[in-house]
Amino acid sequence: QAYNCLIHFYKRPYRSRYRMSRNGSMSSEVDLDAVDGDSSPLQVKISDALSEKDRVKFTIQTKSEMPEFQKSDFSVLRFHEDFLWLHDVIQENPLYAGYIIPPKPQTPDFYASQEKLQKLGEADSGVLTKEEYTKVKQELEAEYLAIFKKTVAQHEVFLQRLASHPAMKNDRNFHVFLEFESELNVRGKNKKEKLVGMFSTFQKTGDELLLGSTQKDVDEFFEQEKNFLLAYNQQLREVSVKSMKVNSAQKCLADNYIKLSSSLLNIASVEGPGLESFLTKLSDSLEKIRRCESRLAADQDLKLTDCLKYHCLDTAAAKDLLFRRLRCLANYEKANKELDLARTRNKDVAAAENRQSEACKTFERLSTTARAELAMQKKGRVEHVRRNLEQLVELEVKHGKAHSQLLRQAICDIKEM
């Protein structure tokens, strides 16, 4: 059910309504149909988002009949850092060690687009003609918008996965996040903490490697899953990178048509009657083709690259789960050894027994939930990928046909001249 929200999201028409407020910031009204049906007691959506300066402000609307909440319909404003805090706090909670923690949303990166827009504004007017300038500006704005939409989507999906998870939706911190009216004032990590964070990531990787090679798993299933996820995650990462390169090449190709069209128009104005109308028509057709290629790039990005990237993150989260389990297993085995030791020494046996049974319970509980989570993830992934690929192919066909039609029309018009 968590994955349904993903699918539902992408089912929406690609273009949402957007308002551009006068000071240049953009807000989006993201209108999601009811996710998961009305049976879910916790409905969360991002009803608005505002991009101001460097930060994006999200308006999170919650509808719920759950008794924990004071109202049944309420909204709060949150920043990206708040989401990161929420993710970390949930991940660190040992209660949820047996679950796949939904991957945290990526930091919105408007930098590149903003820079390009800025450069365009400052650019020498002699370099680009008026039409070229307008078109390039439109393309950059569209790019900005696309990034914006994606970031909203990522944040929303994160919340919705939490909201639909039977255990995590009851998390106190989550409720605070959804309900607390003032700013959370989550202090961003200062330099020291960031450094610590980095080191802990290294440590974690090292730990994983160590565990992976030393800790023998008792369960064949988990051993296989671990290996599978390691390889698969790696492969997903590579494919995502390649897919991104294809997208950017496609985008460059599309944008280049702007220059092409305008140069042809310039030549048309120099030329006499023989070629003028011909070149003008050609320039026109190329402009239409450009839009086609541009949309193709955007759709490929959305349906393939984004999908792959998402699953890359998700499988990484699953990997984390498995390693938590392995650590748990290691602890369990350690507790066993300690118990044996205590028994031989006949000292603190009771305490050791407690610890051991605790470790055992934790481990077994974790293994059970892990199994369920993995199965669910697999199923969700298969369906999600399949759905996205289907849409990708349909869009490829659609754009290809549109492109062909434009060409046929152009050839027809030209031959008549």
Place this chain on the structure above:
Amino acid sequence: MEDLSLEDDVDIIMESNDGDDTNLQDDSKEPAAVPPKTDINLDDDLGVSEIKLDDDDDIFKSARVEPEPAKASTNSVSRGTSEEPADTDIPLEDDEHPFKDAHLKPGLQLSGPSPPPATIQQQTLTSFHEEEAKREMEGGDEFIEIKVTSPHKVGEGMSSYMAYKVTTNTNLSYFKKSKPEVNRRFSDFLGLRDKLTEKYLQNGRIIPPAPDKSVVGMTKVKMSKEDESSNQSEFVEKRRAALERYINRTAKHPNLRVDPDFREFLELDAELPKANQTSALSGKNVMKLISKVGDRVSLYTTKMEETDQWFEEKTVMIDNLDLQLRKLLVATESLTDYRKALSGHTYSLSKSLGMLGSAEDNSKLAAVISQLAEVEEKVEKVHEQQAKDDFYLLSELIHDYIGLVGSVKDAFNERVKAWQSWQSHQRDLNKRRENKVKAELASKQDRVNQLRQEIAENERQLDMAQENFEKISRIVKKEFEAFDVKKCKDFKNTITEYLENMLKSQESLVTHWERFLPKIKQMQP
């Protein structure tokens, strides 16, 4: 009588007898039967090792004329002037009238052999031109098509070179065979272009430019072993295609195609004499560069007073066109590069997807992903082909036209030079007249007589120069209009082909994706 290549370009100028009689140099391969000493200065272009900057002489460096026909032509000239009526019977366009422009004062006779052989030859001469002109007007069924194929390496190491097979298919009568086939190397093409330029540029002809030299590219080819990297063959293929376009453009030009050097290029079975002068640092090229600089300077210093509106407009237009074409070239080259990048990345993606498919543990999804990988590979091939079209059809078209625009500018410049020459004659004449008056006042009778003679001579030259200028103006105008027509046709045809190919590409993309779609739909879990 196929060897006649004398055309309307021939302006027989009578030099004053300052010892120019010996100027009939004939380096043709056929043993020259030395014609009777005429005052006709028919320089052969091949042997020229100095740039004659003297304006008088370049007017008549026309087609290399074989000695026998030279005889005939000189006589025909004299016939031509005295038999005006006969000539005007021929329905030729003004410019094509072979000898209308030959300006001979009755007083200066040509000594030549007796009429009878001349008459026959004259008839054939004019009838030959008649045919050519008729064909041109009918847009005729004359046809010449040349293919440049089979690049092969001859020799080894630094002295090796690429040779190409040049196959012609033609029904033009003055070719010995209808399908001559020869081997030529790159410098032969350049040599041909140089020869044609030397002969015809001064008349205001627009001569198609030959492909660029590329020292780096060629050195790589020379130094490589047999069958090496694809980079090399791409370079060779670009060159081969460029040579083919070049030779066909030249063949389409009605005046250039009848040139004996051109014919020899296509027909002569043996190797052509090595065109040494085409290497970048040859003495000839260096001199050319220097003279070009000289031209440039004189163009700036003596600004032409343009009286003809048409030329003024067209000069501006051509300059503009040059600028815009260069900008367009940047865009088309980018198009090719981006498309190649797209193709490369798609290939990587396809390989990566293949690996993902094998890593995937859900068998149905794995199958779908592997199939996606295959589709992407097919897509990549389409992009690769499209990139080739982007280059060979679009980018090279623009590149060629930038070169042709350069040739047009050269032709325009020739006209300016002709004007300058005319003006300088005028100045000389004025000066001499002044001097004569001075001498008369000073009663230096022999000086006066001398000046009188010089003035007469000068006046004659002045008239020639003016006529030449007018003639060049006409020719340049005509050439330009022909160029314009060809440009329209060229652009329309090539771009239509490009769009049609692109359509095919898109349709095949649609097919690939459409075939894949049902497989995904079938994959319902």
